[in-house]
Amino acid sequence: MTDPTLGASLRGAVDLSTLRNRPAPAVTGEEAPSGADVAVPSLVLDVTDETFPQVLELSRTVPIVVDLWAEWCGPCKQLSPILEKVVIELSGRVVLAKVDVDANPQLSQAFRAQSIPMVVALVAGQPVPMFTGAVPEQQVREVFAQLLQLAAQNGVTGSVSVDGEAPEQEAAAEPPLPPLHAEAFEAIENGDYARAIAAYEKALAENPRDADARAGLGQVRLLDRVQGVDLHTARAAAAAAPQDVGAQLTVADLDLAGGHVDDAFRRLLDLFAQLPGDERTPVRERLLELFALVGDADPRVVSARGRLASLLF
The missing domain is CATH 3.40.30.10 (Glutaredoxin)
Known part of the structure; x- marks a missing residue:
């Protein structure tokens, strides 16, 4: 930033x-x-x-x-x-x-x-x-x-x-936010992402079908993960350790937050393909989380999901 x-x-x-x-x-x-x-x-x-x-x-x-x-x-x-x-x-x-x-x-x-x-x-x-x-x-x-x-x-x-x-x-035309959503939004404005995550998680516990809370939770988790991360340092760490899951996840988050959706998906799918089966779970979970942020109907998500399915089966 x-x-x-x-x-x-x-x-x-x-x-x-x-x-x-x-x-x-x-x-x-x-x-x-x-x-x-x-x-x-x-x-x-x-x-x-x-x-x-x-x-x-x-x-x-x-x-x-x-x-x-x-x-x-x-x-x-x-x-x-x-x-x-x-x-x-x-x-x-x-x-x-x-x-x-x-x-x-x-x-x-x-x-x-x-x-x-x-x-x-x-x-x-x-x-x-x-x-x-x-x-x-x-x-x-x-x-x-x-x-x-x-x-x-x-x-x-x-x-x-x-x-x-x-x-x-x-x-005045804007409808008021539900209390927990309002709490999360206020926390985001203040840069308190941990509090915002807790508010959205509580909203989902009360109503697991709350799509807005689920979307907001994914977004604020991404913000929390990339907050204060230096892009150049993160890229250097990922380049030095191509199979370091944590380093690759960090750069994928930064890419998606910066608008480089295809780069984020490609990085994680390439990593997924290289890892042994017992180390793939965090990568698959992060891919699914990023898919939800971009939206299931997005062509980039459709393409990436197809490749993930082929790697799984």
């Missing part, structure tokens, strides 16, 4: 020039000045390769926070609700643009999304790196405060309204 701080000036870390030549933005008022108020459909926008130029233009009025995510990414599902909450609380001073990297390869390539979740800001049409990986809510708030300061220094001080609705109405 990168250090969640912003520089004092705009830093063009990625080239967005190929994404500019698209239709004009669909907002109220054309070429609104930085201090103007414009209307948007929502403070949280789903953005595609085709609609991104509209968001790029909107960043001349209000800072845009770009959340690069994927459906199979557990840490993304932990971070996105925090981003949405903070954006809505800022009442139109910031807009959140959500980009599904699987569905929008051009944007993924433009932002050099090697690992997700990845969060980048747009200010006056220029990209500003924010952070990569799951970040607790307090750190998210701190980075957003720095973003607003940076935007003001560059003359981007406008705001947006939501097509006649108060931003607070969007927040």
